[in-house]
Amino acid sequence: MTAAVQLTNVLKTLADPTRRAVFERIAREGEVAATGLVQGSKVSQPAVSQHLRALRDAGLVAERREGRHIHYRVAPKGLGPLIDWLGHYQTFWQERFENLEKLLKESE
Amino acid sequence: MTAAVQLTNVLKTLADPTRRAVFERIAREGEVAATGLVQGSKVSQPAVSQHLRALRDAGLVAERREGRHIHYRVAPKGLGPLIDWLGHYQTFWQERFENLEKLLKESE
DNA sequence: CCGATATATAAGTAAACACTTATATGAATG
DNA sequence: CATTCATATAAGTGTTTACTTATATATCGG
Numbered sequence: 001m002t003a004a005v006q007l008t009n010v011l012k013t014l015a016d017p018t019r020r021a022v023f024e025r026i027a028r029e030g031e032v033a034a035t036g037l038v039q040g041s042k043v044s045q046p047a048v049s050q051h052l053r054a055l056r057d058a059g060l061v062a063e064r065r066e067g068r069h070i071h072y073r074v075a076p077k078g079l080g081p082l083i084d085w086l087g088h089y090q091t092f093w094q095e096r097f098e099n100l101e102k103l104l105k106e107s108e
Numbered sequence: 109m110t111a112a113v114q115l116t117n118v119l120k121t122l123a124d125p126t127r128r129a130v131f132e133r134i135a136r137e138g139e140v141a142a143t144g145l146v147q148g149s150k151v152s153q154p155a156v157s158q159h160l161r162a163l164r165d166a167g168l169v170a171e172r173r174e175g176r177h178i179h180y181r182v183a184p185k186g187l188g189p190l191i192d193w194l195g196h197y198q199t200f201w202q203e204r205f206e207n208l209e210k211l212l213k214e215s216e
Numbered sequence: 217c218c219g220a221t222a223t224a225t226a227a228g229t230a231a232a233c234a235c236t237t238a239t240a241t242g243a244a245t246g
Numbered sequence: 247c248a249t250t251c252a253t254a255t256a257a258g259t260g261t262t263t264a265c266t267t268a269t270a271t272a273t274c275g276g
Contacts, residue, residue: 008125015119047265049224068222068273089135155235157254176243176252
């Protein structure tokens with residue numbers, strides 16, 4: 001899969017507010033089971049399941065099975081295509097981005 | 109408009125490959141008239157026009173009218189919501205995984 | 217095994233999207 | 247002022263998307 005397609009996947013995946021909210025919650029809570037994500041979500045269990053699949057397919061989250069539960073966590077590298085793309089526009093917004101790319105590379 | 113909605117707009121706008129290609133070309137060429145963007149594009153003039161409107165509405169490009177031509181350029185602040193959102197995860201990485209802030213300071 | 221729990225898949229649907237062709241607006245030029 | 251050039255809007259269309267309800271699969275405890 002080309003870099004452009006990966007970037008498109010990441011952008012599309014994060015563009016949906018409901019799905020992004022799921023991602024943000026996983027990020028906040030560190031590791032969450034799907035059940036936990038369904039509780040406190042506006043949408044149904046299948047909807048959450050579908051969003052989790054999209055996030056996983058985009059490389060944004062990883063999962064760990066533990067019995068009946070599947071625990072999700074953020075996959076830091078998933079944001080890589082986005083960071084790399086933004087890197088090309090560094091001159092446009094200079095200092096704000098500064099350390100971000102470095103930080104991501106260190107975390108790999 | 110809330111920050112979340114602005115972010116959603118930016119992500120949705122950049123998620124379409126054709127539209128992102130328009131944005132990238134504006135970024136590369138510095139200032140381009142719509143005509144120039146239509147030439148060398150796979151899609152029709154109205155399609156390009158619609159993409160330019162979307163980019164402008166998302167705050168990603170600015171325009172300057174010069175007679176019949178309208179010249180487009182990247183709006184530096186347009187990527188702000190995206191940068192800010194990613195910056196939020198910068199702290200997340202720092203806190204959750206490793207002490208990346210420390211790592212960064214050590215590496216400087 | 218059975219029943220309960222956790223998650224995934226199937227199928228259907230309304231809305232959003234990215235395009236098209238046709239036409240309208242707006243601005244320069246002869 | 248009429249024509250040409252640059253861009254925008256209108257209207258229509260096939261495809262994608264995000265959801266729903268219903269059902270299937272998987273895992274555990276008794």
